[in-house]
Amino acid sequence: MPKQIxxxxxKVPEQDPEARxxxxxxxxxxxxxxLAIEEASRCLQCPQNFAPxxxxxxxxxxIPGFIRKILERDIKGxxxxxxxxxxxxxxxxxxxxxxxxxxxxxxxxxxxDKINIGKLERFVADYARKQGIMSEIKMAPKNGKKVAIVxxxxxxxxxxxxxxxxxxxxxxYEALHEPGGVLVYGIPEFRLPKExxxxxxxxxxxxxxxxETNAVIGKTKTLYxxxxxxDAVFLGTGAGTPKFLNLPGVNLKGIYSxxxxxxxxxxxxxxxxxxxxxxxxxGKRLAVIGAGNVAMDAARSALRVGYEEVYIVYRRTREFMxxxxxxxxxxxxxxxxxxxxxxxxxxxxxxxGHVRVLxxxxxxxxxxxxxxxxxxxxxxxxxxGLEVDAVVFAIGQKPNKVxxxxxxxLKVTKWGTLVVDDKYRTTxxxxxxGGDAVRGEATVVLAMGDGKKAAKAIDEYIKTGEWPAKIKPxxx
Numbered sequence: 439m440p441k442q443i444x445x446x447x448x449k450v451p452e453q454d455p456e457a458r459x460x461x462x463x464x465x466x467x468x469x470x471x472x473l474a475i476e477e478a479s480r481c482l483q484c485p486q487n488f489a490p491x492x493x494x495x496x497x498x499x500x501i502p503g504f505i506r507k508i509l510e511r512d513i514k515g516x517x518x519x520x521x522x523x524x525x526x527x528x529x530x531x532x533x534x535x536x537x538x539x540x541x542x543x544x545x546x547x548x549x550x551d552k553i554n555i556g557k558l559e560r561f562v563a564d565y566a567r568k569q570g571i572m573s574e575i576k577m578a579p580k581n582g583k584k585v586a587i588v589x590x591x592x593x594x595x596x597x598x599x600x601x602x603x604x605x606x607x608x609x610x611y612e613a614l615h616e617p618g619g620v621l622v623y624g625i626p627e628f629r630l631p632k633e634x635x636x637x638x639x640x641x642x643x644x645x646x647x648x649x650e651t652n653a654v655i656g657k658t659k660t661l662y663x664x665x666x667x668x669d670a671v672f673l674g675t676g677a678g679t680p681k682f683l684n685l686p687g688v689n690l691k692g693i694y695s696x697x698x699x700x701x702x703x704x705x706x707x708x709x710x711x712x713x714x715x716x717x718x719x720x721g722k723r724l725a726v727i728g729a730g731n732v733a734m735d736a737a738r739s740a741l742r743v744g745y746e747e748v749y750i751v752y753r754r755t756r757e758f759m760x761x762x763x764x765x766x767x768x769x770x771x772x773x774x775x776x777x778x779x780x781x782x783x784x785x786x787x788x789x790x791g792h793v794r795v796l797x798x799x800x801x802x803x804x805x806x807x808x809x810x811x812x813x814x815x816x817x818x819x820x821x822x823g824l825e826v827d828a829v830v831f832a833i834g835q836k837p838n839k840v841x842x843x844x845x846x847x848l849k850v851t852k853w854g855t856l857v858v859d860d861k862y863r864t865t866x867x868x869x870x871x872g873g874d875a876v877r878g879e880a881t882v883v884l885a886m887g888d889g890k891k892a893a894k895a896i897d898e899y900i901k902t903g904e905w906p907a908k909i910k911p912x913x914x
Contacts, residue, residue: 443479443480443482443549443550444476444479444480444550445549445550445551446550446551447477447480447550447551447552447553447554448469448473448476448477448480448554450466450467450468450469450473450554450557451466451467451468451469451470451473452465452466452467453465453467455768455771455772455773458628458772459738459741459742459772459773460742461628461742462626462627462628462742463627463628464627464628464629464631465628465629465768466532466557468557468560468561468564469557469558469560469561471565474508474558474561474565475508475509475511477553477554477557477558478505478506478508478509478558479509480546480550480551480553481502481505481506481509481546481553482545482546483502483505483506484502484545485502486500486502486503489501489502490543490544490545491540491541491543491544491545491553491555492540493543494539494540494541494542494543495539495540495883496539496883496884496886496887497523497524497530497596497883497886497887497890498523498890499519499520499523499524499540499559500519500520500522500523501540501555503519504516504517504519504520504558504559504562505553505555505558507519508558508561508562513562513565513566513569513571514566514571514572514573516562517562517563517566517571517573518573518574520559520562520563521573521575523890524886525595525596525599525600525638525641525642526592526595526596526599526638526886527559527560527562527563528560528563528564528567528634528637528638529592529621529630529634529635529638529882530556530559530882530883530886531556531557531558531559531560531561531562531563531564532556532560532629532630532634533625533629533630533881533882534556534881534882534883535762535881535883536555536556537552537762537763537764539883540555540556541553541554541555541556563634567634567637575603575645576603577602577603577605577645578603578604578605579605580605580607581604581605581606582607583605583606583607583669583900584606584607584608584609584667584668584669585601585606585607585608585609585668585669585670585671585672585896585900586608586609586610586611586664586667586668586670586671586672587608587609587610587611587671587672587674588610588611588655588661588664588671588672588673588674588675588841589610589611589612589613589619589673589674589675589676589873589875590610590612590617590618590619590639590649590674591618591619591620591621591674591676591873591874591885592619592620592621592674592873592882592883592885592886592889593672593674593676593872593873593874593875593885593886593888593889593892594610594619594672594674594873594889595610595617595618595619595638595639595642595886595889596885596886596887596889596890596893597672597674597872597889597890597892597893597896598610598642598647598889599642599645599647600889600890600893600894601893601896601897602642602645602646602647603645604893604897606897606900607646607648608646608647608648609647609648609649609650609668610647610648610649610650611650611653611655611659611664612649612650612651612652612653613652613653613654613655614651614652614705615651615652616651616705617635617639617649617651618632618635618636618639619674619676620676620678620874620882621635621882622635622704622705623697623700623701623704623705624697624700624701624704624732624735625700625704625735626700626703626704626735626738626739627704628738628742629735629765632704654840655675655841656840656841656842656843656844657840660844660845661841661842661845661848661866661869662845665868665869669868669900670868670869670870670896670899670900671868671869671870672862672869672870672871672872672889672892672893672896673841673842673856673864673869673870673871673872673875674871674872674873674875674885674888674889675837675838675841675871675873675875676837676838676873676874676875676885677835677836677837677838677855677874677875677878677879678697678835678837678838679697679835679836679837679838679839679854680695680696680697680698680831680834680835681695681831681833681834681835681836682695682831682833683727683782683831683833685782685783685784685785686783686784686785687784687785687786687787687793688784688785690785690787690791690792690793691719691787691790691791691792691793692719692721692792692793692826692827692828692829693785693793693828693829693830693831694719694828694829694830694831695830695831696726696728696732696733696735696736696830696831696832697835699718699736699739699740699830700732700735700736700739702718703718703739703743704739718743719827719828720743720744720745720827721745721826721827721828722745722746722747722827723745723746723747723748723749723824723825723826723827724737724740724745724747724748724749724826724827724828724829724830725748725749725750725751725796725824725826725828725829725830726740726748726749726750726751726829726830726832727751727782727829727830727831727832727833728750728751728752728831728832728833728834729750729752729754729758729759729760729761730759730760730761730832730834731760731761731762731765732832732879733750733761733830733832734750734761734762734765734766734768734769734774735765736830736832737749737750737769737774737830738768738769738772738774740828740830741772741773741774745827745828747775748773748774748775749774749775749776749777749824750769750774750775750776750777751777751780751782751796751798751824752776752777752778752779752780753779753780753781753801753814754778754779754801754803754811754812754814755778755779755803756776756778758811758812777798777824779800779801779802779803779814780798780799780800780801781798781799781801781814781816782796782797782798783797783798783799783821784797785797785829786823793826793827793828793829794825794826794827795823795824795825795826796823796824796826796829797821797822797823798821798822798823798824799816799817799820799821799822800816800817800820800822801814801815801816801817802814802815802817803815834878834879835874835878835879836853836854836855836878836879837850837854837855837856837874837875837878839854842856845866847865847866848864848865848866848869849864849865849909851911853878855875855876855877855878856871856875856876857876857909857911858870858871858872858876858909858911858912859906859909859910859911859912860910860912861891861892861895861898862876862888862891862892862895862912863895863899863905863906863909864909865909867905868899868905870892870895870896870899871892872885872888872889872891872892873885873888873889876888876912876914877914878914880914
């Protein structure tokens with residue numbers, strides 16, 4: 439291997455753990471120009487038609503191409519290459535699980551550390567934003583056709599960006615008072631600053647995308663009304679309905695879904711109470727049930743709003759946790775405590791109906807289940823209690839039924855997700871869907887990939903008018 443190629447990746451500066459648990463500022467500080475150049479110089483520049491990293495990217499970013507532009511110090515050129523296929527680089531550079539996608543395939547990994555693709559993408563987006571650098575977008579002439587997007591999360595934003603570039607008039611309908619979907623209500627400020635989401639939304643507005651907030655489709659306007667007004671509709675409504683366990687005492691005060699807990703903190707700024715009038719229960723000890731990224735977000739947010747002790751309660755062992763390794767490591771650094779091989783069995787409240795004890799039982803691991811992970815089995819006689827002031831359920835979410843519960847033409851799976859085919863067509867003519875609404879809870883970039891593919895299919899449908907007599911369901 440040539441001596442000038444560095445084996446070790448360049449470390450990204452971060453806030454010190456002792457300091458960051460007292461603020462909601464971003465943990466990862468990002469590369470400086472000099473550090474970005476140094477990391478970019480490690481890239482082996484695989485040819486675009488071969489590069490395995492591109493094959494691992496759900497939105498097909500030309501990764502060697504934009505990294506080469508960084509080396510040439512051409513940040514505008516790097517941004518334009520990224521935005522050819524990815525309209526939200528400031529977001530994906532922060533929250534994509536690159537280690538499971540583009541970076542997993544990186545050839546440099548055979549020689550040393552894999553290229554830090556996500557942090558380089560973030561650098562390009564941040565540098566361009568701060569310096570006022572804008573890419574020159576190729577826009578097709580207006581074609582007189584209109585598309586409605588329901589939901590302004592990553593799937594909806596991506597579909598809108600691609601469609602407006604194709605010449606369509608696009609309007610996004612968002613139920614909440616601010617666009618961004620899970621990007622604003624679900625992901626904490628210390629992982630994804632809201633100014634980044636707002637900037638990406640403004641970029642779409644600059645392209646011509648219109649936004650209608652406080653619009654609950656299914657209530658303020660029906661899907662039928664949208665179809666009368668638009669040539670096609672895309673449903674990117676996400677998975678915003680939380681899952682709970684049906685345990686004794688689950689309705690006690692102080693027991694939150696992660697959705698409510700994080701929405702209060704992220705979107706409604708409960709961490710600034712009473713400056714903002716959204717209260718959130720504060721106390722000494724909080725337990726989070728679950729071990730995915732949302733569980734890490736809830737646990738780390740709890741530390742920042744003032745809890746002295748925060749526990750992750752997980753029924754398996756560390757190796758089976760679904761959260762990103764980076765998020766687990768950050769939680770550990772910040773002092774989150776992990777309780778493995780334990781499952782909740784119920785809750786005990788005080789005389790005021792507030793949760794005071796989380797009842798638990800120890801587990802052992804059995805044979806693998808359908809997920810491939812070993813199934814936890816309770817060990818009789820090992821029950822115990824953990825004193826708590828609050829509990830957060832972070833065990834997954836499912837789609838909200840408000841939009842389609844009175845639309846019999848839209849078929850759903852047994853999990854409550856919308857049935858679509860390989861072109862993201864639903865069982866209702868002219869209606870497409872993607873993201874968590876069809877996958878269940880998944881990643882931001884997978885939702886973006888769905889939005890891209892759906893935009894292409896919408897364009898094809900509007901041009902040809904073709905729709906299958908019967909939808910062949912796609913399995914995700």
